[in-house]
Amino acid sequence: MQPVELPDKIYVGPVIDEGHSLGSVSDKVGGIVLKRKITLGWTLGLFISFGLLQGLAAGAIWLFVKGIGVWGVNIPDGWGFAIINFVWWIGIGHAGTLISAILLLLNQSWRNAINRFAEAMTLFAVMCAGMFPVLHTGRPWLAYWLFPYPNTMDLWPQVRSPLLWDVFAVSTYFTISAVFWYIGLVPDLATLRDTSKKPWQQKVYGMLAMGWRGSARHWQRYEKASLLLAGLATPLVLSVHTVVSFDFAVSIIPGWHTTIFPPYFVAGAIYSGFAMVLTLMIPVRQFYGLDDIITMRHLNNMAKVALATGMIVFYGYSMEAFFGYFSGDKFERFMMWNRMTGPYAIFYWCLILCNILIPQSLWSKKVRTSPFILWLVSIVINIGMWLERFVIVVTSLHRDFLPSSWGYYAPTFWDWSVFVGTLGLFLTCIFLFVRVLPLITIFELRMLLPGAQVKEVPAHQ
């Protein structure tokens, strides 16, 4: 790929620092897995994450024993934390697919350094997301009833319900993401197999690499399959959050029954996903000394994508408020007014602060290129996006049409326990991932290097 000349005020650095060669990127990224000693920091991090994960175990067990009454959900607030966290986690996953598929189709070479990590994040986030609907059924051992299969009860799922669409969308999303991720890993696993000195590592990575040998005939089909997978994953990622938004939009609850939900949910998903990539990648880049591979250019670009999607989300909020008023429907108007001034107003205004006001700082190049400040902003966005889902789910449900059926929702200890537990699950997976698999796609990094450019010379000279 040819370096693009950019004017000074835009240019923030190369996609990969000079001085790297085909061998050095392989050794650097592979070395994190093969050579690096287990450090105290990593052990401590894993330990804490695994500790948090016990919250999920305890929460799930208590839920099995007592039923979902241990959560704060009630009538009218039947959805509560389970759906808030489900949507939040699924949204986080979307950045991974965007980076790996959409940016591949758009030929954005800077994605090569971050796609593996972002895709891993997608998988782990979807795993966390999947916990919630399954636990929310109250009888998780019967969760397979969600799928259509011939059964002696002669029951079939309602295929006209968005909740069933969700089952198909999320399970397809997880499967395709996992396949795309694994296919991308194969050449790198071969690199690990070939550079490792330890027999057990050679065996494990060798089996996982399936005997990949970098044959040109293989690469040709491989590249074709990757492009096809990217082409299929692109509409898929847009469809997943669209279907998630249908869970809301197809109902007739004030504040949910709106056509802006699908695009606004997709933009929000990508927004939160990029924020999470930044939250994780800035420390990883720091601890593993990868700032020559994940350069300022990457941080800058990711911050810009976050800013752009954040502005779309801002447009979504504005339109929600405007149409609430403009519909002339008194329930819609009340819902909007209640959201801004009712018992949950504090969350709404915090959400505006976290998602709209603070991220405006990303207009400044200084903020985008200072890792620490950017990291803080990304955490604020993560919190903001969680608050957004809280506000959407709770404020619409708790006061609907009849004042006699109004209620109030507050999460219980066990809601928090399960939520924090999924954070633990996510971080545990991330900690293990960075030590057992190459966290950067090595073969795609090689493609960025000057040494990889083909300059044919007559061979017999």
Place this chain on the structure above:
Amino acid sequence: MSSHMETEHAVGQPLYGLMAEFETPGQLVAAARRTREAGFRKFDAYSPLPLHELDDAMDLHDNRVSKFTFCGGLFGAVAGFSLCCWCATAFPLDIGGRPLISVPMYIPITFELTILIGGLTAAISMLLMNGLPHPYHPVFNVERFANASRNKFFLCIEAEDPKFDRQATLTFLESLGPEGVSEVQP
């Protein structure tokens, strides 16, 4: 590294092929082109990254993955839509007299199954046509081949090729300006 030749095995013993090692992708592409022009067909180039120029130099235009994927996607679409029709009629839910076969509501599941089966077909057909998993392969017998997944480029002419002749092919490979040529034991 000087040109080297592993000759511990007697001439006449079966051989998988002869393998030349190159330093740069440009040399490999040029060598592959010349090998093809010289009339060899059973040969392969090995590189640590995809080189699109090789597709042209080696005349690789296998489009079957795309075709299989299209068929897989089509199958998924038909399967998804039929599944919806089946579920809705096997357990009919009459809601306000709405039609049981309500096409717009079937699109999400149809779409998801199109992607699911299409994507799985793309991955599986790629692996199958590449003959993977294939943990053992003769090229791994060459010690320096470990660098094929790191920073070196290899070209192997297989003994099965009708034009293959141990001595003549060796001379030919040497003429391509490699770092070295090795015999590949089967």
